[in-house]
Amino acid sequence: MNAEDLLQRLRELAIVPVIEIEYADDAIPLGKTLVDAGLPVAEITFRTPVAADAIARMVDNVPGLLVGAGTILSEDDVDAAADAGAHFIVSPGLNASVVERARQRSIPIIPGVTSPSEIEAARSLGLRLLKLFPAEAIGGIPLVKALSAPYPDVSFMPTGGITADTVSAWLAQPSVAACGGSWIATKDAVTGRRWEEITTKAGQAAELAASSPRSRTAGTRA
Template identity: 85%
Template sequence: MNAEDLEDTLRRLAIVPVIEIEYADDAIPLGRTLVEAGLPIAEVTFRTDAAAEAIARMVENVPGLLVGAGTVLSEEDVDAAADAGAHFIVSPGLNAAVVRRARERFVPIIPGVTSPTEIEAARSLGLRLLKLFPAEAIGGIRLVRALSAPYPDVSFMPTGGITPETVTAWLGQPSVVACGGSWIATRDAVAGRRWEEIRTNAAQAAELAADAIRSHAASS
């Protein structure tokens, strides 16, 4: 998958479950739950020791699921994600060495930014799809609108503090490709194997995404 294909897929799905998996054995049932709910994407964060193995199991055993590696902080993390078969990489900040390593491993990367300076640094690396993080804490929708004015060629995936109540407004912004959401499959829900709860949350998120996409299409 290249960067253009990734952006197209993110625009179509619009909401990305951001997930911490403590036990790799939970990866396959979780991935299948997301696919069955109509939200076939997962960003598995490198915040637990099980992350790489969880990604590998999802990639190998859950057809149709787009699997990303999140919280990628180092070149070693990039290698672990790529070796696990991750389809894309997300990082909370902009690290040129991490970007270069992702390119060497042929995995598209979405690094995090918070300011014009970081956006310009990302653009100098040839990146046009960026994570806005932590989205709500650093200024919310007002910030993404302000940043989009001087950088019309940049698209954003806001993550951090976004909820079911606010995600539709975020997705209504022309520069927003998709939003990351940690409410869909919380760490407690995954650890407790509450698959029906996660299925319900994912199905509701998929419906919110579809409504936002229809609304945007109607107004454009």
């Protein structure tokens, strides 16, 4: 998957569950739960030792699921995510060495930014899809509106503090390709294997994405 294909797919999906998995055995049933609920995407964070294993199990056993690796902080993390078969990677900040390693491994990367300076640094590296993090804490929707004006070629995936109640307002912004959300499959729900609860929240998220007033076609923004 290249960066353009990823952007198009994320615009179609609109909401990306951000998930921390404690036990690799939960990866396959979790992935199937998301697919069955109509939200076939997951960003598995590298905050636990089983992240790479969980990603590999999802990629190998859950057809149709778009699997990303989150909280990628180093070149070693990039290698682990790529070796596991992740379709894309996400980092909380912009690290040129991590971006270069992702390029070497031919895996799309969405690095985090918070300011015009970081956006320009990302653009100089050829990146046009960026994570805005932590989205609510650093300024929310007014910030993404302000940043979009001088950088019309950049699309954002805001993450951090977004909820089921606020995600629709974020998705109404033309520069927002998708939103990351941790409310859909919380750590406690996954560890407790509360698949029915996750199914409900994922289904509701898919409905919110589908009812967003704007188009999420890849041609909307470069």
